[in-house]
Amino acid sequence: MQKLSLAVIVLVIIVVLVFATIFVPEFYNPQTSNFQTPTPAMKPITNVHITDFHFSNFFPAEGLSWFAGFIIGVTNNETVRVDGMTLTFVSENPFNMTRTVGFYNNTYPSNQRFVEMGQPCFLGSLEQGEVKLLYGYIQNNLDDYYKIRGYAFDVTLRIGDTVLDQATIDIP
Secondary structure (H helix, E strand, O other), X not given: XXXXXXXXXXXXXXXXXXXXXXXXXXXXXXXXXXXXXXXXXXXXXXXXXXXXXXXXXXXXXXXXXXXXXXXXXXXXXXXXXXXXXXXXXXXXXXXXXXXEEEEEOOXXXXXXXXXXXXXXXXXXXXXXXXXXXXXXXXXXXXXXXHHHOOOEEEEEEEEOXXXXXXXXXXXO
């Protein structure tokens, strides 16, 4: 009888050791702390788009300049808030393109922001499902009024070095 109980105890110890070596490492990982599942890698942002980019009109500004107005809309179709986006404008125009680009919300012209052509403009963040609509203009000197017409202007939406979307308008 004593040999039988000793054999049962040895068998139980072996089962416990086998269970511990097979199943416990899956539950305990010191890199992720006790009994926590590791967080999955961030999914790249791919569903933020320029949904509207069109020429609105020419209008005179103060002094000897004209503005070529445009409207741009950016939509966040991601399932999370997206931060740190920028817009950059460039042109194929062969003439001197050190032009100022101005932005404002739908209340003209409060809270204007200005950037030079080719420089990134901080767009800020968009909540899940949000559409941000900006009004803007490309400032032209009076002698450049006809030089801007007939050329394409491109806008690139980025987060860091990652291009999210691009769009083009032609200034008539």
